Amino acid sequence: MNTCLFCKIIAGEIPTQKVYEDEHTLAFLDIHPVNIGHTLVIPKVHHTNLYDTPDETLAHIMTVVKKLSIAIKSAMNADGINIEMNNDPVAGQIIFHTHLHIVPRFEGDGFKHWHGARDYHEGESTEVAQKISAAL
Numbered sequence: 001m002n003t004c005l006f007c008k009i010i011a012g013e014i015p016t017q018k019v020y021e022d023e024h025t026l027a028f029l030d031i032h033p034v035n036i037g038h039t040l041v042i043p044k045v046h047h048t049n050l051y052d053t054p055d056e057t058l059a060h061i062m063t064v065v066k067k068l069s070i071a072i073k074s075a076m077n078a079d080g081i082n083i084e085m086n087n088d089p090v091a092g093q094i095i096f097h098t099h100l101h102i103v104p105r106f107e108g109d110g111f112k113h114w115h116g117a118r119d120y121h122e123g124e125s126t127e128v129a130q131k132i133s134a135a136l
Contacts, residue, residue, distance in 0.1 A: 078104035
C-alpha cells in the first residue's frame with residue numbers, strides 16, 4: 001500500500017480543496033498555509049523530489065505554476081508571489097513527493113524567507129563556481 005500523502009490525495013483517498021487539475025498535474029490548497037491562498041502543485045506520477053523528476057514533468061509543472069500564480073495573485077489581491085520547492089530534509093522537505101509551493105505575499109505579512117546572507121571569502125566564489133561546473 002502506498003503511504004505517500006500526495007499519492008493518496010491524487011487517488012481521492014484524502015479530501016482536498018482542489019484549485020486545478022489536468023492530465024499530469026494537480027494543484028490544491030495547503031492545509032497549513034503561510035498565507036491564505038497558499039497552493040501546492042504536484043505531478044500525478046510519484047517522484048520523490050527535483051532530482052528524480054523528469055525534465056518534461058518539471059517543465060509542465062512550471063507552466064501550471066505560472067498560470068496559477070497569476071490567478072492566485074489576482075484572486076487573493078496579493079502584492080507578490082513566492083515559488084518554493086524544498087528538496088531533502090535539511091531543506092525543509094517533509095513530504096517526499098515532488099511539489100512546488102505558490103505562496104501569495106502581502107505587504108507586512110511578516111513572512112521571512114531569508115534569514116540573512118554571508119559573503120564569500122577571498123577566492124572562495126571562484127572555487128565554488130569551478131566545483132559546480134565540474135559536477136555538471
